[in-house]
Amino acid sequence: MTTHAPRATQSVTLPATLDAAVAALTAMPAAVPVAGGTDLMAAVNRGQLRPAGLVGLGRVNEIRGWQYQDGHALLGAGLTHARMGRPDFAALIPALAAAARAAGPPQIRNAGTLGGNIVTGAPTGDALPVLAALEADLVVAGPGGTRELPVSHLLTGRELLGPAELVGFVRVPLLHAPQVFLKATGRTGPGRATASVAVVLDPARRGVRCAVGAIAPMPLRPLDAEHWIASLIDWDGDRGLAPEALTAFGEYVAAACVPDPPGDEQLPPAVLHLRRTVAALARRALGRALS
Ligand SMILES: Cc1cc2nc3c(=O)[nH]c(=O)nc-3n(C[C@H](O)[C@H](O)[C@H](O)COP(=O)(O)OP(=O)(O)OC[C@H]3O[C@@H](n4cnc5c(N)ncnc54)[C@H](O)[C@@H]3O)c2cc1C
Numbered sequence: 001m002t003t004h005a006p007r008a009t010q011s012v013t014l015p016a017t018l019d020a021a022v023a024a025l026t027a028m029p030a031a032v033p034v035a036g037g038t039d040l041m042a043a044v045n046r047g048q049l050r051p052a053g054l055v056g057l058g059r060v061n062e063i064r065g066w067q068y069q070d071g072h073a074l075l076g077a078g079l080t081h082a083r084m085g086r087p088d089f090a091a092l093i094p095a096l097a098a099a100a101r102a103a104g105p106p107q108i109r110n111a112g113t114l115g116g117n118i119v120t121g122a123p124t125g126d127a128l129p130v131l132a133a134l135e136a137d138l139v140v141a142g143p144g145g146t147r148e149l150p151v152s153h154l155l156t157g158r159e160l161l162g163p164a165e166l167v168g169f170v171r172v173p174l175l176h177a178p179q180v181f182l183k184a185t186g187r188t189g190p191g192r193a194t195a196s197v198a199v200v201l202d203p204a205r206r207g208v209r210c211a212v213g214a215i216a217p218m219p220l221r222p223l224d225a226e227h228w229i230a231s232l233i234d235w236d237g238d239r240g241l242a243p244e245a246l247t248a249f250g251e252y253v254a255a256a257c258v259p260d261p262p263g264d265e266q267l268p269p270a271v272l273h274l275r276r277t278v279a280a281l282a283r284r285a286l287g288r289a290l291s
Pocket residue numbers: 032033034035036037038039040041042057077078102103104105108111112113114115116117118119120124125126127161165166167168190191192193
């Protein structure tokens with residue numbers, strides 16, 4: 001039997017602009033982009049990935065901050081979780097800041113980025129349900145220029161990014177209204193989500209948007225529950241809801257996202273627990289958003 005030694009990474013390029021990063025990936029099709037490296041290097045260390053080259057994004061300053069644009073925030077893909085967790089960012093997009101503060105231990109939050117979270121697309125990616133509820137768009141840079149796509153398109157897998165394409169920015173509507181992200185973990189302290197819920201109020205459209213993360217390959221939107229609860233809110237008044245309505249919303253969301261098994265089978269205990277967790281997260285998240 002012939003064994004092959006794993007191929008070592010051949011080259012590391014550190015471009016200073018997004019265009020130069022795209023050019024480096026175009027010139028070296030076998031290379032992969034790396035931002036904070038928290039997901040990518042873990043895959044390398046597990047022996048799952050042996051990239052022939054790396055294009056580091058850490059020096060691309062244009063994607064490390066954000067700017068305002070037509071009622072939206074244009075967030076650089078290189079924003080770290082630590083940066084998004086700070087108060088000035090939290091005042092802008094509170095749910096994304098809450099998700100960033102919950103994304104792993106401090107050393108991970110210092111290095112891990114928004115773009116890496118999106119492109120990895122792990123079910124437990126904390127930014128993902130928030131971006132789904134916000135109906136964010138991605139600005140993708142590639143050899144043919146830039147294109148935009150809804151974030152929900154990318155959450156199904158990396159292959160939607162073409163060769164040498166990079167996520168440059170995330171365009172998020174600024175709603176100027178309460179929004180909440182809550183996450184349940186299997187243990188105390190930082191940990192991956194067993195379930196998470198983002199709730200966003202959109203008073204201009206008299207809408208409530210909700211996304212449930214970590215329980216399916218991509219975030220789930222319980223659209224019927226969103227429409228039903230939005231119709232009960234007095235948008236011109238105090239926006240309060242009776243506790244029974246909050247409880248019913250939680251159960252509606254949970255039933256939509258954690259469906260019954262086929263036939264008359266009883267819910268297995270693990271499914272019942274997950275449904276209760278999702279119901280509690282959704283009820284609390286909406287209650288906090290409306291309080
Ligand atoms: C111990 C530990 C705990 C963690 N806990 C959490 C947690 O609680 N919640 C959570 O959400 N995540 C968690 N993570 C996962 C990880 O930290 C995040 O997903 C992080 O946001 C990834 O960002 P990164 O910059 O490190 O990505 P990288 O590892 O650099 O890249 C990840 C993938 O994205 C690609 N990529 C990166 N940037 C771009 C770009 N701009 N355009 C195109 N492709 C790009 C890379 O090629 C690679 O495929 C944890 C990780 C570890 C190791």
